[in-house]
Amino acid sequence: MFCSHLLKPLWFKPRQARTREQHQCCSFNRGLSLVLRMRAAATRVNVEVHAARTGTVLLPAELIHPTMARVRQALENAGVSGSMEAKLLIDGQELEDSQLLPDFGKGHTAVVQFATEAARLPESVQVEVREAMTGELLHEATLRLGLVSELRASLAQASVGPVGRPDGTDGAPAKEWEMTLLLGEVVLQSDGCLRCGEDGGPAVVHVVWGEAKKTPTPRPASTRSSHCWPSGNTNCITGDSVAMVLIGGKEMPRLMEELRVGDEVLTGSPCPSQRQRRVGRIWRSVVPGGKTEVVQLSSDCRLTSNHPAITGDRWLPAASLGLPVLSPEEFVYGIELEGHVDTILIGGVVCAGLGVYCGPDFGWNVYTRKAIHCEDLSCNKCKIAFDPSIDFNSIKASDLGEMYTPY
Ligand SMILES: [Zn+2]
Ligand SMILES: [Zn+2]
Structure with a gap:
């Protein structure tokens, strides 16, 4: 018999709910509970980054296992200029990027000084x-x-x-x-x-x-969506398409087939704080029969005909932006990025990653879900969008009729 106490993820519970427990029913004794609590304390750390000269708070964040490199990345993501090169001090000492921040204990905040002059908040x-x-x-x-x-x-x-709408003041509920x-x-x-x-x-x-609706109901995809999704591979990028990766702050072209988990790619977002994201998962699908319809949108961007790409402010399937041709492909690729900026720049074209809602023409289909959770364990979007049971390598055109809960 396996006691359910052993399965409780203690470190997910709010602090006041953690009590010292001892169970007759299992080996969940005080020793184990202390070990778990130490892990909990080491997991999430409150961090504030201050501009050393002005004292301006550049970043408040709660980070998981924060190394100095993670703090840098959080600053960069928040659009603080010069973050990747800045001198970061803690208690007057410069830490290596690979070093973990010292544990200040629960309820305390680790204060990091941003000692480079150029510390500047993004323009409001x-x-x-x-x-x-x-x-x-x-x-x-x-x-x-x-x-x-x-x-x-x-x-x-x-x-x-x-x-000028009824808000209850005239007796209406x-x-x-x-x-x-x-x-x-x-x-x-x-x-x-x-x-x-x-x-x-x-x-x-x-x-x-x-x-306000009591419970969000999935919106049916418009009738137009049916021709967005022909048979065969449903939503992919070819191996010879080119993403841009950041290496030491420099943008370098990288073939899709050579992209790896952890690579920092350009998202194509116009928002400075959303410029790049790390690759969280790569879905490489075998092309049945070795041939699929693809559309060339630029010299370095080839997508299966149904894959969404942005033109202007609209998502459109590749097939409505170019001519689909039957192309020999061994594999095609779907990309999941960390966090929730789910677009990727491919050959100069902003393309959908997994987890992006592309408007009513596409609907709330399976590609609006993600198989990886973002780093915020209490994220409201992930509560709806995160579904680790989905195998994006085996989505069939017929699966695309299934609509999911909007977020
Ligand atoms: Zn127990
Ligand atoms: Zn999330």
Whole structure:
């Protein structure tokens, strides 16, 4: 009999819930519990990076097993310039990139000094939020990084709601409103990012209100999606396509078939904090019969005909951007990146990685899921999108009719 106490992931529980337990039923004794708690303490560390000269907080973060290299990467991801070369000090001492940060114990924060002069926060982004119907100004915000999630937090904090709608004050029951944010005609996803307007003025975001649904229901794919997904390999990049990897801060071309887990690739995102991400998993699929339809979108970008690529602000299947031809291919590749910027730059074209929602023409199909979790163990997106049971090597065209929960 295997006691379920041994299966409890103790280090996932909130601190106050961890109690010293002793069980008659199993060998879950105090000694083991202490070992587990030490692991828990070493797992997640609060880190703050301060600009040494000004004291500005450049980064607050909770990092898992943080080495100095991880801190650097977090700074780079947050768009702090010069992060990869900066001198990082802790207690006045410079640590090697491979060294773990000292453990300051729970509840304490490791403070890292960014000692290079050039420490600069990314430019903040001014945003105006207006009602889509009336153009009425609802909210103005300054976003530190320009992330849509920041904007949503700012709107929630200011309790921005629909104007002139029943909100319970006239006796009607209070309603919860759901807002859809639009930039031009593009729906902003919660992990998207904003830039200032062309003229340097604020970015203008329009909001459309709808009644909040109790449970999100999967939206059926439009009828157009059927011809996006012909038979054979469903969603892939050819081995001779070229990604850009960062080596020592330099961009180098790398064939898809030579790309490895851990490589840092350019995502093609216009947002500086989302410029590159590490490859988390590579799905190499055998091409049945050694031939598949591919579309050449640039000299270094060849995709199976249904693979989504961005033109302007829209995702389109490769086949609607070029002519599909039958091509001899031994393997084709799907890429999962760490985190949630799920695009990859291939031969100058922004292509879908696994885990990206490409709009209603594609729908909430299996490719909106991920088989790897991001590093945030409590991530709300991963709660929905993470499904380690999916084998992306064996997706058939017929599987694409299955729709998943939106996030
Ligand atoms: Zn027990
Ligand atoms: Zn996540």
